[in-house]
Amino acid sequence: MAKLTDGRNWLERTLGDEGRAHSLIVKGRDQGLFTKGKRGGNAPDLILADFAALVFCALSSAAPSKIKESVEEIMSLGLVGIEIDANDVAGWRGPFYPNNLPDDVNDVLEGFSLGMRGMQRPDGAALAWALIMLFVAHSPEHDFNSFDKIELIEQGDFLSAEITLHEKAAGVSADGYRREGPGHNAIRLTFGNDCQHIDPTRMEIRRTLYGPALNGVAEMTKFMRATK
Numbered sequence: 445m446a447k448l449t450d451g452r453n454w455l456e457r458t459l460g461d462e463g464r465a466h467s468l469i470v471k472g473r474d475q476g477l478f479t480k481g482k483r484g485g486n487a488p489d490l491i492l493a494d495f496a497a498l499v500f501c502a503l504s505s506a507a508p509s510k511i512k513e514s515v516e517e518i519m520s521l522g523l524v525g526i527e528i529d530a531n532d533v534a535g536w537r538g539p540f541y542p543n544n545l546p547d548d549v550n551d552v553l554e555g556f557s558l559g560m561r562g563m564q565r566p567d568g569a570a571l572a573w574a575l576i577m578l579f580v581a582h583s584p585e586h587d588f589n590s591f592d593k594i595e596l597i598e599q600g601d602f603l604s605a606e607i608t609l610h611e612k613a614a615g616v617s618a619d620g621y622r623r624e625g626p627g628h629n630a631i632r633l634t635f636g637n638d639c640q641h642i643d644p645t646r647m648e649i650r651r652t653l654y655g656p657a658l659n660g661v662a663e664m665t666k667f668m669r670a671t672k
Contacts, residue, residue, distance in 0.1 A: 445489035446664040448478055451498045454664065458502045458657045467508035468501045475512035477501075495661055496575040503596040503605075503651045518596065519572035521605055521635035528552045529630040539634065552629050556609055557581040571605055571635040578607070583662035586611070588655035595653075600646035604636040 448469060455465040472478050477497050481488035497515055506514035525539030528549055540549050558577055575594075586609070595606045610630045 446495075447487045448473065448490060448494070449487070450664055451478075451490060451494065454657075454660050455498060455502060457660065458653065464508070468511055471508040472497065472501060472511050472515070477512045477515060490664070492576045492580065492665070493572070495579055495665055496572050499575055499594065499653065499658075499661060502653055502657070503594070505598070505649075505651065517603065518605065521571040521603065521637055523570040523574070523633060524604075524636045525634040526553070527632040527634070529632075536632065538632075552631055555611065555629060556631060557585050558631075574607060574633060574635070578658070579662055579665040582609070583658075583665070588658040588662065590655050592655040592658060593652050594658065596651045597648060598650075599648045602646075604634065606635070607633045 452465055452469045455468060456462050459465050469478070473480060478494050479488050479491055496519065500515040500518045501511060504511060504514040504518065523542050525541060526545065526549060527536045527538035527540070529536050530552075538549075540546065545553075558574070558581065589610060591608070591610050593606075593608050595608070597604045597606070608630065609632075611628050
């Protein structure tokens with residue numbers, strides 16, 4: 445099972461900044477963002493919510509002293525649209541809205557081991573749930589490839605996120621290189637807050653985690669999948 449030390453090591457590799465990673469983990473733990481307990485060999489095992497928090501720590505630009513507030517804001521984003529690209533070559537269709545999905549869109553989601561159950565949570569925290577589902581349902585069946593990504597988009601006070609995933613067809617090489625072919629769908633889930641409005645005078649900033657970083661989290665969560 446993974447410990448918070450393992451999470452810190454992943455964050456260091458992902459950010460390439462040992463100092464910031466250490467500060468995020470220490471401040472996040474002190475603020476209650478991560479599971480607390482003894483340290484060292486008796487430290488508690490990470491739970492699924494801890495892995496989602498690690499991912500959002502990597503995407504957040506907040507100061508370590510404000511990391512819990514930032515991560516909770518990101519987690520609170522709701523699912524606002526789904527796009528699909530049949531065979532990953534036809535171009536994006538959508539957005540389709542969660543309350544009215546065509547059958548073929550539902551089928552594509554199920555092909556990624558991602559169903560709509562839980563995505564429309566009454567607390568609106570669909571993004572947190574989607575992250576958990578990525579590592580307990582999607583990743584056991586699908587390695588993340590180099591085109592898969594989680595992206596956080598900020599423009600002034602506007603905040604949104606996207607999860608983009610590609611099926612790996614038989615003709616795709618081990619390094620994730622995409623080739624055209626049947627059975628190679630792509631999906632893009634968009635998360636946001638209906639109360640927010642884009643300020644066109646502010647620069648758009650995107651922060652992205654690609655497949656290799658996501659595979660690092662999947663490696664830490666693999667022992668939890670039997671008890672999801």
